[in-house]
Amino acid sequence: MDLPVDPVMTKINAVPDTSRYSISGLTVAADLEIPGAVALTDVWQTADVTIASGALPDRLDGATGGPNWQMTKTAFLIVVPGIIRMLVSNGADIRYALIGDTAIEDAVAFLSGTGFGILLHQRERILLHASAVRVGNRAVLFCGASGAGKSTLAGALVTAGYDLVSDDFCAISIDAKGVSHVAPDGRQLKLWRNAIDRLALEERRRAPVRSMLEKFYVEPRAATACPLQLGAVYMLREQRATLAPGIARPSIVDGTLMVRGNAYRPAIVRRMAQQKLYFDASASICQHAGIYTLTRPMAFHDLPVTIDWLEAHWRDIGLLTRAA
Amino acid sequence: MNKIWLASYPKSGNTWFRLLIANLRRDSPVDINDLPHSGGMASARARFDTVMMFPSGLLTHAECDRSRPDYYRATASMRREEGPDDRQDTAIDNVQFSKVHDAYTQTSLGEPLLGGPSAASGAILIVRDPRDVASSLANHGGWSIDDAIDFMASPDSGFCNRTDRQPNQLRQQLGGWSRYHAGWLTQGDLPVHRVRYEDLQEDTAATLRGALEFAGVTVTASEIARAVDFAAFDELRGQEDRSGGFREAPRPHGAASFFRRGVAGGWHDELTRAQRERIELDHGGMLAGLGYTW
Numbered sequence: 001m002d003l004p005v006d007p008v009m010t011k012i013n014a015v016p017d018t019s020r021y022s023i024s025g026l027t028v029a030a031d032l033e034i035p036g037a038v039a040l041t042d043v044w045q046t047a048d049v050t051i052a053s054g055a056l057p058d059r060l061d062g063a064t065g066g067p068n069w070q071m072t073k074t075a076f077l078i079v080v081p082g083i084i085r086m087l088v089s090n091g092a093d094i095r096y097a098l099i100g101d102t103a104i105e106d107a108v109a110f111l112s113g114t115g116f117g118i119l120l121h122q123r124e125r126i127l128l129h130a131s132a133v134r135v136g137n138r139a140v141l142f143c144g145a146s147g148a149g150k151s152t153l154a155g156a157l158v159t160a161g162y163d164l165v166s167d168d169f170c171a172i173s174i175d176a177k178g179v180s181h182v183a184p185d186g187r188q189l190k191l192w193r194n195a196i197d198r199l200a201l202e203e204r205r206r207a208p209v210r211s212m213l214e215k216f217y218v219e220p221r222a223a224t225a226c227p228l229q230l231g232a233v234y235m236l237r238e239q240r241a242t243l244a245p246g247i248a249r250p251s252i253v254d255g256t257l258m259v260r261g262n263a264y265r266p267a268i269v270r271r272m273a274q275q276k277l278y279f280d281a282s283a284s285i286c287q288h289a290g291i292y293t294l295t296r297p298m299a300f301h302d303l304p305v306t307i308d309w310l311e312a313h314w315r316d317i318g319l320l321t322r323a324a
Numbered sequence: 325m326n327k328i329w330l331a332s333y334p335k336s337g338n339t340w341f342r343l344l345i346a347n348l349r350r351d352s353p354v355d356i357n358d359l360p361h362s363g364g365m366a367s368a369r370a371r372f373d374t375v376m377m378f379p380s381g382l383l384t385h386a387e388c389d390r391s392r393p394d395y396y397r398a399t400a401s402m403r404r405e406e407g408p409d410d411r412q413d414t415a416i417d418n419v420q421f422s423k424v425h426d427a428y429t430q431t432s433l434g435e436p437l438l439g440g441p442s443a444a445s446g447a448i449l450i451v452r453d454p455r456d457v458a459s460s461l462a463n464h465g466g467w468s469i470d471d472a473i474d475f476m477a478s479p480d481s482g483f484c485n486r487t488d489r490q491p492n493q494l495r496q497q498l499g500g501w502s503r504y505h506a507g508w509l510t511q512g513d514l515p516v517h518r519v520r521y522e523d524l525q526e527d528t529a530a531t532l533r534g535a536l537e538f539a540g541v542t543v544t545a546s547e548i549a550r551a552v553d554f555a556a557f558d559e560l561r562g563q564e565d566r567s568g569g570f571r572e573a574p575r576p577h578g579a580a581s582f583f584r585r586g587v588a589g590g591w592h593d594e595l596t597r598a599q600r601e602r603i604e605l606d607h608g609g610m611l612a613g614l615g616y617t618w
Contacts, residue, residue: 067398068391069377080378081391114378145370146381147490194489212384214488241569242357265377 020045024171025183032104034112035207036188036217054095056087076118083107086115091123106210117169117264126172126281127264132165133157134224135319138231139165139182143262148236152195156303164220169264178284180230189218198300231319234294243295247313255291256282325401328539329447330421333504335460336452337521338423342414343555344532348547353554356563357571366424367493385495389431396439419539427499428507440513448535449508451614452521454501454607455591464574476501477606502610522588528552557586
């Protein structure tokens with residue numbers, strides 16, 4: 001005898017065809033594997049964000065934009081030429097289409113970086129282009145443009161005993177008391193071969209970020225999975241003529257401008273009229289944590305000295321307890 | 325905004341020329357460390373990332389090259405983008421001068437790398453005697469003069485072309501000294517005004533005036549004279565000494581100072597006879613074409 005089929009049970013019994021990840025404190029359902037992200041074992045968890053392939057429009061009505069992107073208040077359409085097209089909507093949905101014969105493994109870094117960054121901007125997070133490590137029970141951020149040395153410094157600090165919090169961007173949320181928190185963007189570093197060699201991290205090297213790049217995911221010695229209160233924000237600067245080395249505290253006005261200038265995509269902040277959000281966040285960060293400039297030589301052999309400066313500073317501002 | 329490429333093989337006087345323009349219509353010499361620098365350069369990475377909204381560092385050099393024509397066309401009339409590096413290009417009146425060291429090449433899709441006539445209205449090509457370039461390049465990079473001569477002869481030579489790290493700028497293919505100049509002089513997309521470093525030394529005011537006329541900028545004789553004074557070698561070198569350095573100077577492995585001699589013909593006492601002969605053998609045709617004698 002055939003038993004009647006319960007439609008509800010059938011639906012629940014089907015294993016979902018998406019994986020679950022935690023990125024910057026959000027639960028993400030994705031139809032692809034996201035290397036470097038924190039994978040969740042509970043595949044039934046309700047997702048805040050969906051990443052899936054699908055058909056994309058050629059243009060957005062009423063949009064403004066740049067050479068390869070268009071945006072409205074709720075949607076952002078971007079093309080990485082020859083690789084991937086992405087539509088990021090309502091801070092909750094990333095739809096993508098691969099271009100030509102691009103393999104998903106060669107495009108996923110643009111989804112988890114560029115696409116997710118745009119999505120966090122849409123969610124009105126304070127999103128900084130920064131790496132972060134855990135010092136005591138606080139997150140310490142290192143801001144700078146691509147190439148400023150964020151991941152390398154984070155890699156050196158992880159090797160020196162601090163847990164990784166973020167590699168590329170930090171989404172800051174501010175609670176009702178004005179206290180800032182940072183959720184990790186992933187569980188792995190992304191480092192170039194040269195940095196892996198110089199930091200002696202070969203054993204921890206994993207898959208390439210894209211098959212044709214000598215940039216790899218690197219398993220950190222330890223990573224933090226939970227949100228941390230913000231301890232300090234450093235703006236990375238290279239020591240060149242006229243810039244004195246060391247750690248300094250800029251004026252509140254300068255610090256505010258630095259925070260906004262180090263937004264993941266400053267043009268989105270401007271176009272979405274989020275300047276006040278960043279101004280208020282900067283004021284709160286100044287009050288509860290601290291904004292500093294870290295001006296240092298960028299050679300690998302200078303990293304230990306930079307770490308010495310940082311540790312001395314962390315003792316000064318109470319993030320590390322002083323040695324007896 | 326009208327864009328003019330300020331093109332030159334490295335160490336040919338591009339910075340001096342930009343300082344001359346930056347000193348036009350000023351009451352005191354511009355601070356060498358306030359000169360809009362690599363942020364406005366064609367190969368600036370941060371600006372590419374800001375405009376295109378994705379990280380160039382995740383592209384191969386060839387993939388990045390394929391996006392560059394669109395990028396230059398989009399930024400042709402764009403003066404400034406907010407970001408960590410928001411310095412604008414050297415500009416006067418309605419003309420924006422943008423430094424470029426890239427050779428004039430086509431992408432694999434057959435487009436001019438620099439975007440062709442929709443990205444700029446012309447180019448000022450600054451050329452310098454390769455025998456002087458060799459010693460200046462060696463000093464700048466902390467190389468031997470022979471290494472510099474090899475580099476200038478190599479068709480594969482370029483800046484920021486490593487693949488095991490993210491260079492601070494986008495890759496710039498140079499193609500060797502002769503091919504570099506042949507590329508810029510024979511392309512048919514843009515009008516080119518040639519400025520010889522030696523002429524700039526010999527008669528700075530007249531040479532600068534000719535270049536500015538080409539670019540469509542009208543300046544008075546006294547404005548030119550003042551800019552020439554403000555960007556005189558002694559002034560630049562003095563500022564470099566007093567301020568603790570020039571931020572565009574190479575990193576510690578290279579030269580002690582950026583403004584080194586500021587002379588034409590310094591090669592007479594810096595190159596051996598064999599070195600001079602090798603450069604003349606490598607580049608004889610282009611040397612003659614550009615009016616240099618040996």
